[in-house]
Amino acid sequence: MATTLMDTYGTRPLTFVKGEGVWLWDADGNKYLDAVAGIAVCGLGHAHPQVAAATAEQASTLVHTSNLYNIPQQQQLGDKLVELSGMDSVFFGNSGAEANEAAIKIARLYGHNKGIDTPTIIVMEQSFHGRTMATLTATGNRKVHAGFEPLLKGFLRAPFNDINSIEQMAANNADIVAILVEPVQGEGGVNVPAASYLPKLRDICDRQGWLLMLDEIQTGNGRTGSFFAYQQCGLLPDVVTVAKGLGNGFPIGACLARGAAAQTLQPGNHGSTYGGNPLGCATALATLNVLSEQNLPARAAQLGSFFLSQFKELLKGASCVREIRGQGLMIGIELDQPCAELVAKAAAQGLLINVTAGNTIRLLPPLIMTDEQAQQVVDILVPLIKDWGSSDATSV
Numbered sequence: 294m295a296t297t298l299m300d301t302y303g304t305r306p307l308t309f310v311k312g313e314g315v316w317l318w319d320a321d322g323n324k325y326l327d328a329v330a331g332i333a334v335c336g337l338g339h340a341h342p343q344v345a346a347a348t349a350e351q352a353s354t355l356v357h358t359s360n361l362y363n364i365p366q367q368q369q370l371g372d373k374l375v376e377l378s379g380m381d382s383v384f385f386g387n388s389g390a391e392a393n394e395a396a397i398k399i400a401r402l403y404g405h406n407k408g409i410d411t412p413t414i415i416v417m418e419q420s421f422h423g424r425t426m427a428t429l430t431a432t433g434n435r436k437v438h439a440g441f442e443p444l445l446k447g448f449l450r451a452p453f454n455d456i457n458s459i460e461q462m463a464a465n466n467a468d469i470v471a472i473l474v475e476p477v478q479g480e481g482g483v484n485v486p487a488a489s490y491l492p493k494l495r496d497i498c499d500r501q502g503w504l505l506m507l508d509e510i511q512t513g514n515g516r517t518g519s520f521f522a523y524q525q526c527g528l529l530p531d532v533v534t535v536a537k538g539l540g541n542g543f544p545i546g547a548c549l550a551r552g553a554a555a556q557t558l559q560p561g562n563h564g565s566t567y568g569g570n571p572l573g574c575a576t577a578l579a580t581l582n583v584l585s586e587q588n589l590p591a592r593a594a595q596l597g598s599f600f601l602s603q604f605k606e607l608l609k610g611a612s613c614v615r616e617i618r619g620q621g622l623m624i625g626i627e628l629d630q631p632c633a634e635l636v637a638k639a640a641a642q643g644l645l646i647n648v649t650a651g652n653t654i655r656l657l658p659p660l661i662m663t664d665e666q667a668q669q670v671v672d673i674l675v676p677l678i679k680d681w682g683s684s685d686a687t688s689v
């Protein structure tokens with residue numbers, strides 16, 4: 294099957310034909326509990342009625358006009374995002390990588406405006422920022438780089454959650470203009486930094502005149518228990534990027550900025566043909582309205598503590614489990630060995646999970662999950678992990 298498609302995704306063993314809430318169905322009518330949500334995208338679950346109605350209504354009214362013209366839906370969505378984020382202004386693109394491209398361009402232009410000819414951005418080990426040339430360069434994963442050299446200039450890499458290394462870079466490099474970092478690393482294995490990490494980065498950026506740029510593409514839209522993860526740290530970044538959960542599956546991304554960063558791009562500096570079109574903006578606006586009306590960020594926090602406490606309690610003493618960590622509905626269960634085969638084992642029991650960074654089970658459930666469904670995830674996953682651990686021990 295699929296021989297005309299470039300082989301960028303490897304084997305894809307499942308095919309879904311329909312979704313509703315936390316459920317997906319394959320063509321044979323088998324039903325799956327979805328704890329992946331399209332990789333942190335469908336926070337409201339599948340086929341959410343309010344979002345579907347907004348998309349359908351806009352699709353039958355006006356899909357696209359281009360940014361040659363005013364787009365009221367773009368203005369409304371911008372207003373809503375500014376209100377939710379505490380930022381000043383927004384640029385819309387169509388994906389996470391594009392949101393980060395805008396952030397990187399803002400940082401570089403901000404640097405040039407200060408007279409820095411080779412502006413440099415600090416990025417982290419194990420980070421993920423996308424697959425375009427600039428964002429793959431920013432990504433801290435050798436596998437994402439390999440074969441695509443030469444990479445871009447103007448990036449410096451630091452270990453994640455390590456303030457000293459940033460201080461050293463500050464002392465040794467006058468070209469630094471910004472730090473780009475995920476509040477919780479997603480693809481890198483659900484890595485949660487110390488609570489003091491972002492505040493300390495904020496302090497360094499303030500002292501140095503650097504931009505603090507947070508990639509909230511995965512952590513944003515309520516997933517970590519607040520609308521944006523930085524809102525749990527009592528600070529504001531200079532630039533924030535969002536995508537994934539923003540359109541509940543409709544491709545849309547945004548780069549938000551504040552203060553000097555919000556004033557950097559001028560007419561002609563940046564653009565997108567599709568970015569912020571009426572259809573995408575109407576869909577995202579409906580998504581944000583449901584997220585706030587139903588107070589779903591708080592629900593993500595509540596469900597997240599349920600999952601963490603259940604897994605910590607029920608997997609206590611399972612020798613294959615190295616660490617259980619997470620924030621809100623980004624949950625990672627790190628095992629002692631690569632565990633990709635658990636994805637198929639869980640699917641065979643009607644549960645969709647993801648494995649990232651080789652050995653970490655990652656759960657990114659929709660924020661609308663009920664208590665009962667969350668219990669079901671635990672009931673399927675815990676014995677599966679225990680069995681995997683013990684069969685593995687006997688086979689060595």
Ligand SMILES: *Cc1c(COP(=O)(O)O)cnc(C)c1O
Nearest residue numbers: 388389390421422423479510511
């Ligand atoms: C998914 C992701 C991206 C890339 O988003 P795309 O829409 O795939 O381009 C960037 N940063 C983070 C943190 C992500 O999780």
